[in-house]
Amino acid sequence: MNLYWHRRDLRGTDNRGLARAVSVSEGPVAPVFVFDPTVLEHAAPVRVACLLEALEGLRAWYRERGSDLLVVRGEASDAIPRLAAEYEADAVVWADDYSGLARERDRAVTAALEDDGVACESVHDSIHHEPGSITPNEGAHYSVFSYFWKKWRDREKREPLEPPAADALADVAGDPLPSRSELGFDKPTATPQSVTQAAARERTTEFCSGPIYRYADNRDKPAVDGTSRLSVHLKWGTIGIRKVYAATQRAAERATTDDDRESVAAFQRQLAWREFYAHVLAFNPETVTENFSGYEHPIPWRNDPDELAAWKAGETGYPIVDAGMRQLQAEGWIHNRVRMLVASFLTKDLLIDWREGYDWFRRNLADHETANDVGGWQWAGSTGTDAQPYFRVFNPMKQGREYDPDADYIREYIPELEGVPADAIHDWHDLDPDRRAQLAPSYPAPIVDHGERREGAIAAFEQARGE
Template identity: 75%
Template sequence: MNVFWHRRDLRPDDNRGLARAAAADEPVVPLFVLDPTVLDYASPVRVATLLEALEDLRSQYRERGSDLLVVRGEASAAVPEVATEHDATTVVWNEDYSGLARERDRAVRAALEDEGIAAESVHDAIHHEPGSITPNQGDHYSVFSYFWKKWRDRDKREPAPEPAAADLAAVSGEPIPTLADLGFDDPEATPPTVTTAAARERVADFCSGPIYDYADRRDYPAESGTSRLSPHLKWGTIGPRELYAATEKAAERAAGDDRESVREFQRQLAWREFYAHVLAFNPETVTEDFSGYEHEIEWRDDPDALEAWQAGETGCPIVDAGMRQLHAEGWMHNRVRMLVASFLTKDLLLDWRAGYDWFRRKLADHDTANDVGGWQWAASTGTDAQPYFRVFNPMKQGREYDPDAEYIREYVPELADASPAEIHGWHELSDAERKRIAPDYPAPIVDHAARREQAIAMFERARDDDS
């Protein structure tokens, strides 16, 4: 037999590692390991979506006459134990690119070698593995536009074949643990449905219409202009090749601006791969600035400001709406993610790592590469980063992308009776006017114009010290 070890690829279809294991003419034992070392970095909302995806994956295996074995323990012990129990000659898995994952995989590979069991890993989560798209000098691009030009012109693989019932071992697994079993409380957010059927339904709906308006409408948080596929990409409930094939079919049905809009969505998929490449070659960027400013940027230490940001009580309506959406849904609109990140680092002058850690704890779709890349971009410390002197004005952004304040009023009910002009001009109102309009909503905790100047000066000092 062979063992296929699932991780962030919770689907039987379009799974290159599973297809590789099934092609070996040996029955495949499907496995997932609830590793406490990995769970230490998890959160209730993310584990809730994981458990739902595992139940769904199990049902798909059972439909094929097999089952998903879900075991608890350190992967370096659990994987060899399952392989030995089933007389497996090989264990196959799909690559992950974070430092934590690679450290785990090295330990598993060494433990399997000690048992005389072969280990094979496959690139599956992205189209083009790290090291395959490179500049003339260096191991990866640090400017996305150059990466994108090569990524878009590279041929993409067809979806991997699904395993037949005859490819799978007739095994039977124990019940999947609950959140409480794993030591997690119920999440405060209502998690999204993360199953293969839900992913495919969302892809079909998105590619039947909204994808053609994506380029124009994706920045407006009150609208349904984005795919909301990020939790599915996080857990791999849909394969990247299947998703890309669906977007290509959408492009074939379109012309002109509609086709360009599809390309813009594909460009966002390429951003995810760009950050995966960067993380693969720079695992230290989870905790260190890519730019090399480490220990030189004078981030403030202000627990009260951080707490206000986390709670959505900053007095900046668009920022607070985003943070409250995060609490309620375990998700936040991408434009607003950029705004809240910019606000934390450029208005509050707080370290991006505090924001990254909060997102890690609260997002159902937390992805190490994507979130580190996004936070360092907003903080002007990462690859291809937002220039430090270009600071988002959150009030202007709110006025531009939520002009009628629909999004803000949905998540900040204290402002439900305020007009759009009052909401977007909240920072300009007197205390008396604010108390009359929305007595329970706070005044701004910071002056944007003043902090913008401080942020620019802070980065200029760091840059001068670094030169």
């Protein structure tokens, strides 16, 4: 018998690790999940809720096939060898994870299994191309996305895998899943989307049957359901990346116009961004806490606690920014265009360290992935790979007017502005206090002047550059 250790691949179909465990086992395979307290230290209520829902779905999937998911609590370096001994396993297989925390955990598990004489193997699964497989002529990885994208789009992709046969899975009975409170987490304030294998398949089919052909035009419009909403499924692995990519390829084959095909390619480009950041993190695990791009001097972050609190609460007086932060509170998710806006506002208008924003996202996003969020925050903070130049600062008023012209998205998340004309919402910073009080007395005035703060941010970054 072999054990298969699920981590962030909570599915049975198109799972390369599970398939490998079955192919090399002389007997049936028993699936395992470990609630590791070291990993849970970095979790959050909304993600624990997603995790438990995904695990319930995975357990049901195994039970339909006469097996079950073994569930244990404890340090993985103790729990996995203990299970291997209990079930007399010949080997333990798992899928790679590329964060520094995951690699440290996996090294400890590997050492413990080897001490017990149990074989172990990790399998590349969560992205198409393993870190180190797409490289420049010099260096371990690309730091400019456009070069990475050119190779990624032309590189052959693996086909999705079928699930293992039922008789390849062990007839085992697992203990009940612990509750959220038993794991030490409060009820989340956000209500995230459903995170199951069925929900992932349904969303992929729905997106690739129509919205993907309008993705290039609609992806930046937060009031429109124009994005895939697959990020949380890719984070938890309730669908495999090969399944998603194959669905986009079929969509491209069905496309009847060049615009449709270009729109599909625009979405595939976003899949490549996700992979680009995974490669960067794999070779630079320190970027979780350190700037990727160095400056001659430290960036003079202001780090005003009151301004940070207003940003977190969606009370900055900049409607598009506040709508995004309130969407985060409500759903554990933010539209991608608005993620960039709120990050730019924090790091440039408020001149608050990107790490503060990353930490807030880590504690509140259902789809938080270390590589993506570190990459995105350092992009916005002009400290990362292929980052936004420090002198390009998003204007939140112009962005709101361009991407949410009717203010439908803003009003959805800021009820104080219900009934306020769109022009007044987009001109909120220019309205006099009496007019603001007349239109929306409970919504705050802008906490900073964007023009002044833009100039201050540019000067601060130039100072850090030694200019």
